[in-house]
Amino acid sequence: MARFSDVRDVPGVYLLLDLDEHPLYAGKSGGLRTRLLQHFVRQDSSATADGLLDVYEVLRVLVWYAEPLYPLEAYEAALIRAHAPRWNRVVVTFDGSLPALSTESADAVVGLLDSPEQIAVRREPLERIETKLLHLLRAVRKARVSGASSATLAALARHAEELRELFEHRA
Secondary structure: OOOOHOOOOOOEEEEEEEOOOOOOEEEEOHHHHHHHHHHHOOOHHHHOOOOOOOOEEEEEEEEEEEOOOOHHHHHHHHHHHHHOOOOOOOOOOOOOOOOOHHHHHEEEEOOOOOHHHHHHHHHOHHHHHHHHHHHHHHHHHHHHHHHHOOOHHHHHHHHHHHHHHHHHHHH
């Protein structure tokens, strides 16, 4: 399993998988390592700043490096079409052929949790509820201070719905 430092800082796409290994968020970048560090270390990407992405929900990051055969937009369209990540806000369209991007064909896989014990703890229902509550609290405070955009409000509503679902599955 790779680390962020192992990811090449070249054009490509990435897919974040949640704790259940479901597609969470997909993106493209001209510099993959820099973009991933923006999401996970600096936490100043638009997805994290708007409260859309909670990095605590991410188990793995899959990375595909773009080849000159296809434009970067084709990679992004292919990734979103193939995996339908739940937090992507924009529908990406591309007229033309698309690369095949399966989870098995990823060029790099970054694991954010090191041990089965860490994964088991993070997957516990009450742990997930607490994490979601804390994320919502931070996002609401940020929205109140910075002025909430419609995208931020929509993200907060979706996180609240996921929190409700977590409670229902716990009961």
